[in-house]
Amino acid sequence: MDLMLSVTQERGVIPRLKQEIMKKMVEQGVRIDGRGLGSYRELGINVNVVKTADGSSIVSLGNTKVIAGVKVEVGKPFEDTPDEGALIVNLEIAPTASPDVEPGPPDENSIEIARIVDRAIRHSGFLDFKSLSIVTGKHAWFLWVDIYVLNHDGNLVDAATIAAVAALMSTTLPKVELDPAGNILRIDRSNRTQLSLNIDKMPLTITHVKMGNIIIIDPTREEENLSDGMYVIGVAGGNVVAIQKVIGAFTKDEINYMINDSINQYLKLKDSIINAMKNPSTELRL
Amino acid sequence: MGKQPPVPLLVNGRRSDGRLPNEHRPVRMEVGVIKNAEGSALVAYGNTVILAAVYGPREVPQKHLELPDKAILRVRYHMAPFSTSEGRKSPTPSRREIEISKVIRTALEPAILLERFPRTTIDVYIEVLQADGSTRVTGISAASLALADAGIPMRDLLVGVSIGKVQGTIVVDLNQLEDQYGEGDMPFAIMYGRGLITLMQADGEWSPSEVTQAIDLAFKAAEQIYKLQKETLKGKYVEASTL
Numbered sequence: 001m002d003l004m005l006s007v008t009q010e011r012g013v014i015p016r017l018k019q020e021i022m023k024k025m026v027e028q029g030v031r032i033d034g035r036g037l038g039s040y041r042e043l044g045i046n047v048n049v050v051k052t053a054d055g056s057s058i059v060s061l062g063n064t065k066v067i068a069g070v071k072v073e074v075g076k077p078f079e080d081t082p083d084e085g086a087l088i089v090n091l092e093i094a095p096t097a098s099p100d101v102e103p104g105p106p107d108e109n110s111i112e113i114a115r116i117v118d119r120a121i122r123h124s125g126f127l128d129f130k131s132l133s134i135v136t137g138k139h140a141w142f143l144w145v146d147i148y149v150l151n152h153d154g155n156l157v158d159a160a161t162i163a164a165v166a167a168l169m170s171t172t173l174p175k176v177e178l179d180p181a182g183n184i185l186r187i188d189r190s191n192r193t194q195l196s197l198n199i200d201k202m203p204l205t206i207t208h209v210k211m212g213n214i215i216i217i218d219p220t221r222e223e224e225n226l227s228d229g230m231y232v233i234g235v236a237g238g239n240v241v242a243i244q245k246v247i248g249a250f251t252k253d254e255i256n257y258m259i260n261d262s263i264n265q266y267l268k269l270k271d272s273i274i275n276a277m278k279n280p281s282t283e284l285r286l
Numbered sequence: 287m288g289k290q291p292p293v294p295l296l297v298n299g300r301r302s303d304g305r306l307p308n309e310h311r312p313v314r315m316e317v318g319v320i321k322n323a324e325g326s327a328l329v330a331y332g333n334t335v336i337l338a339a340v341y342g343p344r345e346v347p348q349k350h351l352e353l354p355d356k357a358i359l360r361v362r363y364h365m366a367p368f369s370t371s372e373g374r375k376s377p378t379p380s381r382r383e384i385e386i387s388k389v390i391r392t393a394l395e396p397a398i399l400l401e402r403f404p405r406t407t408i409d410v411y412i413e414v415l416q417a418d419g420s421t422r423v424t425g426i427s428a429a430s431l432a433l434a435d436a437g438i439p440m441r442d443l444l445v446g447v448s449i450g451k452v453q454g455t456i457v458v459d460l461n462q463l464e465d466q467y468g469e470g471d472m473p474f475a476i477m478y479g480r481g482l483i484t485l486m487q488a489d490g491e492w493s494p495s496e497v498t499q500a501i502d503l504a505f506k507a508a509e510q511i512y513k514l515q516k517e518t519l520k521g522k523y524v525e526a527s528t529l
Contacts, residue, residue, distance in 0.1 A: 005360045005362045005387065006361045006387035006391040007391075008358035008359045008400070080289050081289065108385070108387070108388045109388075111381050111384050111385055111388075112388055114381075115381065119489045123489055123490050123491055239493050239494075240488060240491070241489075241490070242487075242488055242489055243488035244389070244486075245389070245486045246392065248392075248396060248484070249396040249482040251481055251482060251483070252483070252502075252505070263494055
């Protein structure tokens with residue numbers, strides 16, 4: 001994909017008969033996979049699955065599967081935020097994810113998703129950036145969150161956000177030993193503390209798509225390809241922390257509906273994440 | 287995020303540049319500014335100045351990208367290296383510019399009758415010449431005018447408007463300072479005549495009622511710019527008909 005320009009993309013082809021069935025079913029309040037219009041697919045989460053990372057998670061949302069790893073590094077704080085660390089979110093759709101994905105650097109879709117996830121986390125108050133400071137103006141933790149889509153069956157944004165959040169929840173920072181002048185003597189990787197996170201402000205994204213006049217949640221890839229619009233809302237606590245219209249056109253009323261629905265969906269989704277993380281297997285399995 | 291602005295963003299209901307919260311900067315528009323292009327426009331929101339030029343419908347250089355049932359749209363949002371108040375901006379597209387090119391493309395697509403021109407491309411080039419905040423929305427207003435100037439059939443004109451939050455107050459048309467130090471930023475593209483939103487993004491923290499308030503304020507600001515766009519286009523044709 002040529003990154004110098006953004007180009008209209010061909011959408012995946014769905015047989016016309018199936019399109020008609022999907023649209024007709026949605027009008028009657030059900031979806032082709034048996035779900036209601038406002039329900040998420042089954043969610044699976046395992047954390048600490050990658051031993052070589054400082055935090056990690058593997059998330060499945062129906063057949064969509066995403067793995068995220070956090071690597072922490074000591075860096076020099078940015079000049080305008082001398083007492084804060086940094087967060088860098090990257091996402092790649094691995095060529096394993098679907099027959100139409102070619103290996104290569106992240107395309108505009110991957111960049112867009114990574115930037116939505118980044119904004120949702122950054123503005124939520126979930127991560128205390130000041131707690132990442134080691135010595136003001138001199139040393140701070142940089143959190144590199146790398147998200148890999150392993151299988152693509154739609155709603156990558158929500159799956160990627162959950163994976164990033166779960167990976168951060170499993171992340172630990174090594175102990176840093178300093179001399180009196182604030183120089184680093186040693187980084188003790190065997191002595192670790194949990195990242196400082198505010199779970200009440202856990203950021204989650206809620207993706208809606210529009211088929212005709214009907215709005216549904218957590219789209220499969222076929223539903224995305226058939227949709228007339230896609231709209232992502234990042235929620236933390238009771239507030240909106242990110243918005244991205246991804247495809248199409250929406251009325252004011254549709255947007256107000258999706259904002260209110262997202263605030264309601266947020267609590268349910270957050271509960272199911274906390275439940276899914278209760279008895280995690282830490283073995284790396286798909 | 288702990289960043290302190292060099293000057294207060296809001297004092298006694300006035301913003302750092304003296305505007306009221308719901309006051310847009312002066313808007314300036316001109317079409318047909320690039321003679322070689324099919325259509326073009328220069329739009330300024332205060333000190334933000336953007337050029338848009340349209341080429342096409344024309345043959346798709348990379349054949350595998352063409353679509354059998356409609357034209358493709360190719361969009362580039364790009365900042366000139368000298369356009370920012372900080373140091374030189376590298377001319378290589380940043381992740382930010384790649385994302386903005388994409389969201390502008392999907393903002394323009396619903397407004398254009400792409401199905402009229404199968405197997406062709408319509409190219410929209412947006413150049414930020416001088417940046418003082420709200421560049422993507424100024425670029426959308428310019429791109430929409432350039433498309434109309436090129437005679438490409440459209441469902442409606444598109445107006446770009448930015449809404450933001452400074453010191454808890456919802457404001458319209460962010461300048462650079464407010465964009466950098468404000469608590470939130472919410473850009474819009476609006477097909478005003480049809481009541482449709484084709485670009486909407488947000489960062490920062492917003493309550494649901496603030497989002498509703500922001501949408502309403504965006505539509506209010508869009509009305510004036512929409513009128514000015516129509517007058518600008520009519521002005522050109524008035525000029526042409528007197529030749």
